[in-house]
Amino acid sequence: MLAEALAEFKKQNNIHNTKLCALGEWIEKLKDQDKKDAESLLFDDPISNHRLSLFLKTIGFEVSTETIRKHRMKGCACLWMN
């Protein structure tokens, strides 16, 4: 009930996938397997936020540990539809 109303609200306000945190934007730009790997890295692997930020830096994406933490906790700007 709430999910439907919320989906409709977001549709009407055109806020579906228009606002993402830095990490969300980066993931959104990735393609197919890269995207799956990135999501798996964030949500399935027990790697610390700090180590993850160091790793991402080595592949050219600089993001703060705080951004990673918030994204993992789903407390960032990204709109979590699930």
Ligand SMILES: [Zn+2]
């Ligand atoms: Zn995010």
